[in-house]
Structures are given as structure tokens and as C-alpha cells.
Amino acid sequence: MNLRAPARTWGGRTTEERRAERRARLIDAALEIWLDSGWAAVTMRGVCTRAALNDRYFYEHFADRDELLVAAWDDVNTEVLADLGALVAERIADPPLEIVRAAIALVVQQQSTGRARILFADHAGSAVLEERRKVALIDATDLLVATSRPYLRADIDETEFRMSALFGIGGFIELLTAWRTGAMDIDGTRIADQVGALTTLLGAQYLAPNITSTE
Structure with a gap:
């Protein structure tokens, strides 16, 4: 024994x-x-x-600084995903556009007050962080497409929807960057409202008519 x-x-x-x-x-x-x-x-x-x-x-x-940077980035990414997952679980019965708007507001809040702004900061010069950022953008797009699929119109072109999702997420990130760096004189509330409005427009294009309401 x-x-x-x-x-x-x-x-x-x-x-x-x-x-x-x-x-x-x-x-x-x-x-x-x-x-x-x-x-x-x-x-x-x-x-x-x-x-x-x-x-x-x-x-x-x-092993080296790159490995630490990746571990730190991954640590923050895990925190953000956990917060978003908790939000979705809490509001799972809400209309999908309301959930997306709430998620947008949460990400904006995290960018203004916490470590989450590290995820999409300027990583130029670091190959490992640039790769992490690229993978995160694709992963976020895949997640949005997968979670949206039950609510989409039956006749949509999924490749077109995926391109629109990638465009929307990338634009959201660029708005956050412009806000953080002072390139645009805007605030977090304005960003959340603008991105939420654009999300509603995309919803009207791709979501089934009976679930596009945010009321």
C-alpha cells in the first residue's frame, strides 16, 4: 500500500x-x-x-519577461471574461440587444477604472502581446457569432455577419483607444451610447424581427 x-x-x-x-x-x-x-x-x-x-x-x-507579460495579459483577460460571463448569466432572460448593451457598458467601465484597459492598449514592439491581441479579437468575434446564432434570421449570410461583428468589435476597441489616449474628447457614457446605437442598427439587419426590440 x-x-x-x-x-x-x-x-x-x-x-x-x-x-x-x-x-x-x-x-x-x-x-x-x-x-x-x-x-x-x-x-x-x-x-x-x-x-x-x-x-x-x-x-x-x-522563463523571461515575455512569458510574464503573457501571463499578466491572460490574467486580466480571464477576469474580464469572468465578469462578462457573470453579467450574461444574470441577464440571460433579457432580450439579446439589452444584454449586449449591458456588456458594452461593463467593458467601458472596466476600461476607465481597472486593469482591463491593458487588453487593448498599445502593444507595438511586443510580438507576443500583438499576437495575444489579435487572437483575442478573433475569439471575441467567434463568441459573438456563436452566442447570436439562435437569434439570427434564417436567411443571413453568416460570413457577412462575421465580418460585421469583427468590424464592430474592432471599432469599439479603437473608440476605447481614442478615449484612453485623448485622441477624441469623449467620455465613457458617450462611447457606450454610440456603440449601443450601432449595435441596435446591426441587430435590425441580422436579428429575427421578433427579438430586435430593446424595450
């Missing part, structure tokens, strides 16, 4: 719990620096200093 040795603990935490805590501290430190000064300011030394951890703990979790 094989008996598994009990996990050793230090200060009431197991080795794996302490490792997970150190990893979380490194990611949090990277995100703080990223929000303050941009992704290019995230360095191994700077992150370790802010996390109050020795360099060796960095390499316990990450």
Missing part, C-alpha cells in the same frame, strides 16, 4: 500555496507597472523589487 506523505507547511501554507502566492505577487507587480508606465517598463528587476521577491523566484515561474 502506498501512503502519500502529507504536504509540508510553512506558516500554515503548503509549498504549492506559497508558490502560487509568489506568482500572483509577480503578476500583480507587473500589472501595476504596466498601468503606470506601459508594458515596455515591465522588467524582471522592477517587478521583483515591487513584489519584494528575490530574482530567483521570478525564474521559478517565468
Whole structure:
């Protein structure tokens, strides 16, 4: 009979719990620096200093800075998707356009107050982040198409709808970027209202007539 040795603990935490805590501290430190000064300011030394951890703990979790940047980006992406998933679950009985408008408002709010603005910030110069951003845009389009399918008119061209969805999501991201960088003198409420209105126009084109109302 094989008996598994009990996990050793230090200060009431197991080795794996302490490792997970150190990893979380490194990611949090990277995100703080990223929000303050941009992704290019995230360095191994700077992150370790802010996390109050020795360099060796960095390499316990990450092979290099790129791997840390991807982990930090993924961490934020998971948070945003979880928030959106919770919103949809809470409002699942609402008309689809109302759910989309609520999701738009939530993303705008996250961009103004939290780490979510990292997802679609300027990643020029980082191949790994540019790839993450590209994949996220396609994933968001696929998700919108898949979740919309039960509500679409039977005769639509799905490729056309997919192009429109990609165009709409990409335009939404560019509006958020223009707002964040000051390229346009707008506020979050104006963005949410404008994108919501455009979504309603697209809904009239693609959704079945009995479910296009947002009343």
C-alpha cells in the first residue's frame, strides 16, 4: 500500500500555496507597472523589487519577461471574461440587444477604472502581446457569432455577419483607444451610447424581427 506523505507547511501554507502566492505577487507587480508606465517598463528587476521577491523566484515561474507579460495579459483577460460571463448569466432572460448593451457598458467601465484597459492598449514592439491581441479579437468575434446564432434570421449570410461583428468589435476597441489616449474628447457614457446605437442598427439587419426590440 502506498501512503502519500502529507504536504509540508510553512506558516500554515503548503509549498504549492506559497508558490502560487509568489506568482500572483509577480503578476500583480507587473500589472501595476504596466498601468503606470506601459508594458515596455515591465522588467524582471522592477517587478521583483515591487513584489519584494528575490530574482530567483521570478525564474521559478517565468522563463523571461515575455512569458510574464503573457501571463499578466491572460490574467486580466480571464477576469474580464469572468465578469462578462457573470453579467450574461444574470441577464440571460433579457432580450439579446439589452444584454449586449449591458456588456458594452461593463467593458467601458472596466476600461476607465481597472486593469482591463491593458487588453487593448498599445502593444507595438511586443510580438507576443500583438499576437495575444489579435487572437483575442478573433475569439471575441467567434463568441459573438456563436452566442447570436439562435437569434439570427434564417436567411443571413453568416460570413457577412462575421465580418460585421469583427468590424464592430474592432471599432469599439479603437473608440476605447481614442478615449484612453485623448485622441477624441469623449467620455465613457458617450462611447457606450454610440456603440449601443450601432449595435441596435446591426441587430435590425441580422436579428429575427421578433427579438430586435430593446424595450
